[in-house]
Structure formats: C-alpha cells, structure tokens
Amino acid sequence: xxxxxxxxxxxxxxxxxxxxxxxxxxxxxxxxxxxxxxxxxxxxxxxxxxxxxxxxxxxxxxxxxxxxxxxxxxxxxxxxxxxxxxxxxxxxxxxxxxxxxxxxxxxxxxxxxxxxxxxxxxxxxxxxxxxxxxxxxxxxxxxxxxxxxxxxxxxxxxxxxxxxxxxxxxxxxxxxxxxxxxxxxxxxxxxxxxxxxxxxxxxxxxxxxxxxxxxxxxxxxxxxxxxxxxxxxxxxxxxxxxxxxxxxxxxxxxxxxxxxxxxxxxxxxxxxxxxxxxxxxxxxxxxxxxxxxxxxxxxxxxxxxxxxxxxxxxxxxxxxxxxxxxxxxxxxx
Amino acid sequence: xxxxxxxxxxxxxxxxxxxxxxxxxxxxxxxxxxxxxxxxxxxxxxxxxxxxxxxxxxxxxxxxxxxxxxxxxxxxxxxxxxxxxxxxxxxxxxxxxxxxxxxxxxxxxxxxxxxxxxxxxxxxxxxxxxxxxxxxxxxxxxxxxxxxxxxxxxxxxxxxxxxxxxxxxxxxxxxxxxxxxxxxxxxxxxxxxxxxxxxxxxxxxxxxxxxxxxxxxxxxxxxxxxxxxxxxxxxxxxxxxxxxxxxxxxxxxxxxxxxxxxxxxxxxxxxxxxxxxxxxxxxxxxxxxxxxxxxxxxxxxxxxxxxx
Numbered sequence: 001x002x003x004x005x006x007x008x009x010x011x012x013x014x015x016x017x018x019x020x021x022x023x024x025x026x027x028x029x030x031x032x033x034x035x036x037x038x039x040x041x042x043x044x045x046x047x048x049x050x051x052x053x054x055x056x057x058x059x060x061x062x063x064x065x066x067x068x069x070x071x072x073x074x075x076x077x078x079x080x081x082x083x084x085x086x087x088x089x090x091x092x093x094x095x096x097x098x099x100x101x102x103x104x105x106x107x108x109x110x111x112x113x114x115x116x117x118x119x120x121x122x123x124x125x126x127x128x129x130x131x132x133x134x135x136x137x138x139x140x141x142x143x144x145x146x147x148x149x150x151x152x153x154x155x156x157x158x159x160x161x162x163x164x165x166x167x168x169x170x171x172x173x174x175x176x177x178x179x180x181x182x183x184x185x186x187x188x189x190x191x192x193x194x195x196x197x198x199x200x201x202x203x204x205x206x207x208x209x210x211x212x213x214x215x216x217x218x219x220x221x222x223x224x225x226x227x228x229x230x231x232x233x234x235x236x237x238x239x240x241x242x243x244x245x246x247x248x249x250x251x252x253x254x255x256x257x258x259x260x261x262x263x264x265x266x267x268x269x270x271x272x273x274x275x276x277x278x279x280x281x282x283x284x285x286x287x288x289x290x291x292x293x294x295x296x297x298x299x300x301x302x303x304x305x306x307x308x309x310x311x312x313x314x315x316x317x318x319x320x321x322x323x324x325x326x327x328x329x330x331x332x333x
Numbered sequence: 334x335x336x337x338x339x340x341x342x343x344x345x346x347x348x349x350x351x352x353x354x355x356x357x358x359x360x361x362x363x364x365x366x367x368x369x370x371x372x373x374x375x376x377x378x379x380x381x382x383x384x385x386x387x388x389x390x391x392x393x394x395x396x397x398x399x400x401x402x403x404x405x406x407x408x409x410x411x412x413x414x415x416x417x418x419x420x421x422x423x424x425x426x427x428x429x430x431x432x433x434x435x436x437x438x439x440x441x442x443x444x445x446x447x448x449x450x451x452x453x454x455x456x457x458x459x460x461x462x463x464x465x466x467x468x469x470x471x472x473x474x475x476x477x478x479x480x481x482x483x484x485x486x487x488x489x490x491x492x493x494x495x496x497x498x499x500x501x502x503x504x505x506x507x508x509x510x511x512x513x514x515x516x517x518x519x520x521x522x523x524x525x526x527x528x529x530x531x532x533x534x535x536x537x538x539x540x541x542x543x544x545x546x547x548x549x550x551x552x553x554x555x556x557x558x559x560x561x562x563x564x565x566x567x568x569x570x571x572x573x574x575x576x577x578x579x580x581x582x583x584x585x586x587x588x589x590x591x592x593x594x595x596x597x598x599x600x601x602x603x604x605x606x607x608x609x610x611x612x613x614x615x616x617x618x619x620x621x622x623x624x625x626x627x628x629x630x631x632x633x634x635x636x637x638x639x640x641x
Contacts, residue, residue: 091543118542
C-alpha cells in the first residue's frame with residue numbers, strides 16, 4: 001500500500017464533530033491537507049477555529065465524545081479507525097506532539113527525567129541509563145544548561161521557557177518523523193518566544209522531521225513554515241506557499257489577518273487594524289460562507305458555502321471572490 | 334525535613350495545652366461534681382473523698398497539678414472507677430476500638446477505593462451511577478440504623494456471626510462492628526476517590542502521556558495515581574483519629590468494652606480525669622495523624638516537598 005509517492009501525512013475530508021446540548025459542533029470540517037517529508041506546514045486560525053482538534057485527531061486523542069470522519073493516512077496507512085495498539089505504537093514514536101501549555105502539560109508529580117525518558121524506554125526499549133543519557137543529550141540540544149541536574153528536578157522548578165524546551169526535547173526523544181506543535185510559543189513571553197522559534201529552526205535542520213505547526217500567530221510562522229494553511233470556523237479557507245501567502249493573500253480573512261500584524265518596515269499606525277466582529281459559534285453555522293458576516297467583500301453568492309478552489313502555483317482558496325490580492329487588500333483599506 | 338518535623342512537634346505542645354485547658358475548664362464549669370449524689374454523705378466522709386482527689390484545693394492548684402501529671406503522661410486516677418487510673422482504663426478500651434477502627438478503615442479503603450476507581454473508569458454509565466447512588470445512601474443512613482440491621486441479618490437470621498460481645502483476637506466478633514463502622518466511610522471514600530480519579534485523568538498531562546504512546550496502565554499508575562491519593566489522604570487523617578478512638582454508637586449496639594463508653598459515662602458522672610484524659614488523647618491522635626497526612630503530602634507531591 002505504501003509507495004514513495006505517498007505524502008508522509010495525508011488528510012482527506014477530515015471532520016471532528018461534537019454533539020453539544022443537542023446541537024452539532026463541527027470543530028474540524030472536511031479538511032484536506034498534505035504534509036510532505038521534511039516539510040514544515042503552518043496552520044493558522046483564531047482560537048476555536050479547530051486547530052488543536054485537528055492535531056488531536058491525528059493522534060487519535062480527541063475526547064470520546066468526538067465523532068471523526070474522513071481519512072488520515074500516515075505513509076499510506078489509514079489511521080482513522082486503526083486499532084488502539086497501532087496508534088499507541090505510532091504516538092510519540094513516529095508522530096510526536098508539543099502541547100501549548102508547558103506548565104499543565106507536564107506532570108507536576110514526576111521528575112523531568114522520568115517524563116522525558118518514559119516514551120523512549122517503551123518505544124525504543126532503552127534501558128534507564130541509556131534513556132537518561134539520551135534525555136540529557138537532548139536537553140543540551142534544546143539549550144538547557146546542567147542537563148543531568150535538570151533531569152532530577154520537577155517541572156515547577158523550571159521557568160516557562162525551560163518547560164517548553166523540555167516539552168520539545170520530550171517530543172524529540174524517539175526521533176519522530178512528524179512533529180505536531182500546538183501553539184508552542186503562545187504561553188511564553190516575547191523574548192522567550194523568539195528563542196523557542198530559533199530552537200525550532202535548529203531542531204528542523206538537525207532532525208529533518210516534518211513539522212505541523214499550529215498557531216494563531218502568523219508572525220510566528222513567517223520564518224519557519226514552507227507552506228501555510230489558514231483555518232476559519234473549522235474549515236480550510238486558504239492554502240499556499242509561505243511567501244505567496246504572505247505577499248498576496250487570496251482570501252479576505254487571510255488578508256485581514258496579515259493586515260493586523262504589526263510591521264517593522266512600515267510606519268506604526270495609531271491603532272493596529274483588526275477584523276471586526278467575532279468568530280462564529282461553531283454550533284450555529286449556516287449554509288453560507290462562515291466568514292461572510294465579517295467580510296468586506298460579502299456578496300449575495302456568499303449565502304452558499306464556497307468550495308476550495310485550486311489556483312496556480314499549488315495554492316487553493318475557498319472564496320467566491322475571484323479578484324486579485326490587490327483588490328482584496330483594497331477592500332480592507 | 335528534620336527541622337519541619339521538629340517544628341511541627343513543637344507547635345503540637347501549645348495546641349495540646351489549649352485542648353487540655355479547655356477540657357478542664359469546661360468540665361469544672363459544668364454544674365455538679367463527681368461525688369454529688371442524692372444521699373447525703375457524712376461531712377467527714379465527703380471531705381475525705383474530696384481531699385483524696387484534691388477537690389478541696391483551689392481550682393488553680395488543681396489545674397497545675399493536672400498539667401504536671403499530664404506532662405508525665407499520667408491522666409490521673411479515675412473518680413468513678415475506684416482504684417483504677419485513667420491510663421489503665423484507656424489501655425483496656427483503646428485496643429478494642431483500635432482493632433475495630435483499623436479493620437473498618439481497611440474495609441472502607443479496599444471497597445470504597447475500588448468502587449471509586451471503577452466508577453471513574455466509566456463516568457455516567459451504570460457502573461458509575463449505581464455505586465454512587467449506593468454511596469449516597471451509605472452516607473445518609475446513620476450507623477444506629479445500619480448496625481441493628483446488620484445484627485438482624487447476620488446474627489439473628491443467618492446465625493453467621495455473634496450479635497455482640499467482645500472476645501479479644503476473635504475475628505468473628507470483630508467483623509460485624511467493623512462492617513457497621515465501615516459503611517459510611519466506604520461511601521465517603523468511594524465518592525472521594527471517584528472525584529479525585531476523574532479530576533486526575535482529566536489533567537492536561539494525562540493527554541501528554543497518551544501522546545507519548547504510553548499504555549493505559551502506565552498512564553493510570555504513574556501519572557494519575559498520586560494526584561488521586563492526595564484528597565484521600567487528607568480525608569483519612571482525621572477519619573482515622575475518629576475511628577480509632579471508638580464510636581459510642583457502635584460500642585453500645587454491639588456491647589463492646591471500648592473507650593467511647595468511658596467517655597460518655599465519664600461526662601455524665603463528672604469523672605473529670607477520665608473525660609479530660611480521653612479528650613487529650615483524641616487531640617494528640619488528631620495532631621499526630623495530621624502530621625502524618627502532611628508527611629504523606631510531601632511524599633506524594635514534590636511541590637509541597639519544596640515548601641516544607
């Protein structure tokens with residue numbers, strides 16, 4: 001079944017639905033995505049746009065109330081509905097995840113060493129000594145000083161930035177092929193954010209792991225991602241190579257997001273522009289385009305949901321408006 | 334750690350002093366004395382008795398004498414049980430209560446803990462709802478109802494176990510009172526363990542552990558067990574103190590020679606030394622067990638360890 005042409009990870013029509021108070025919430029709605037070997041794909045969206053659910057779905061870790069549909073293929077192997085034992089063998093070994101909140105995502109009762117080594121001891125059958133040696137080596141890689149000492153410490157004895165470095169080291173323990181990063185810099189202050197991003201660059205160069213980087217911060221992605229996918233209300237609205245997306249966004253939402261980024265190369269405006277309105281309640285989505293109520297280009301045809309349209313240069317967009325990036329930018333101004 | 338222990342033991346002294354003083358004051362403020370009765374005693378005899386127990390002295394001197402005895406671990410002679418010291422009475426009664434209390438706690442921990450974990454493994458299912466409704470019942474129905482019911486069933490109907498009385502070292506005599514005492518504690522523990530286990534399993538670090546591909550038993554035993562034990566331990570400290578010093582209801586229903594009985598009759602007869610003695614003992618047990626609870630916290634949770 002596996003062939004060289006298969007992407008590392010291939011999502012087709014992936015949906016994650018929850019029944020909530022009698023209503024259906026589509027946290028992830030028919031997402032198609034590919035992740036190639038060594039590629040870094042950024043997924044951007046506001047809080048509640050389904051980004052985290054997307055990552056959890058890949059690991060089979062959505063809550064038991066979630067209903068999943070579609071297809072998740074890892075090297076051609078279907079993961080959706082795969083036996084739990086198979087998923088367990090892949091988790092942490094082939095596909096590893098770095099969670100958002102390094103304080104709560106680390107167990108306060110166990111030492112850093114125990115938490116770092118337990119995955120490798122299981123997956124790679126490393127002995128205690130070998131696993132701790134590897135852990136110390138990785139802590140050094142993520143630029144934590146006195147690694148041997150850190151292994152004996154507990155998470156509360158580390159700073160926020162250090163905890164996130166520990167999380168990253170933990171994900172790297174088994175040399176995974178895919179790294180899932182769930183807002184790895186959000187809980188950190190700005191200088192530490194920059195350090196962690198730099199570290200991720202180094203990790204990428206060193207391990208060659210493919211990265212799926214989920215964030216609400218387009219700025220954090222700019223230097224790291226090869227390709228960026230934008231999510232809105234559980235759907236994919238635009239996908240393009242990073243340079244193309246940043247320079248000529250083709251979805252009004254993407255353009256709005258980019259416009260609201262602070263820029264160092266332009267005069268500082270009195271107020272940063274923002275997208276008016278709120279993201280929609282996922283349980284109240286109608287048949288039309290979910291972004292229509294906030295869109296400056298809204299039109300009658302937006303009452304029907306726009307399909308994802310393929311554009312040249314391997315990009316795609318889900319919008320009825322077929323104008324140029326300049327026209328979209330003009331609509332926001 | 335040593336300095337923490339020393340500090341805690343030193344702070345226990347003023348606490349015990351307050352308990353001892355309160356017990357002494359309240360008893361002496363209560364109307365009536367240990368040797369008041371309907372028959373009028375010859376004044377000389379009355380005087381001789383009071384002199385023997387130093388009741389003719391001013392209260393402050395009695396208080397100081399009491400504290401001095403206490404400091405030597407001597408609770409004094411009982412007023413009511415002639416020629417018997419309070420220490421001897423406690424030495425008689427405490428093993429009975431301790432045996433019943435300890436076995437009741439063991440039952441409660443095993444049954445309650447198991448039930449709580451089972452309920453937490455499938456929240457909302459019948460495996461959760463049935464035992465939790467039973468637990469609610471176990472908490473609400475008082476021991477003076479369940480104990481006679483147990484006697485009625487296991488002693489009167491089935492003749493499996495004796496209805497009461499006490500034979501030291503006989504498990505058959507131990508079982509029914511332990512069961513009766515264990516019932517409400519089992520129910521409490523089941524509810525505490527269920528809530529704590531659900532809370533622990535809902536923590537974000539459990540998701541991290543699952544994302545590492547760890548098997549379920551490792552996740553439960555390594556990542557969820559300790560946080561589950563924390564609320565249980567804080568419940569167990571005071572509960573153990575209560576259960577070890579006897580339940581007057583259980584002792585009455587099963588006719589057991591425990592110290593709960595001494596405590597109540599002592600209070601009714603103004604047996605000053607007996608009541609203050611048992612009160613101080615109970616206070617010391619509470620303090621000791623709470624210290625043990627705090628040590629358990631430190632052992633369970635590294636964040637506490639750093640603070641102590």
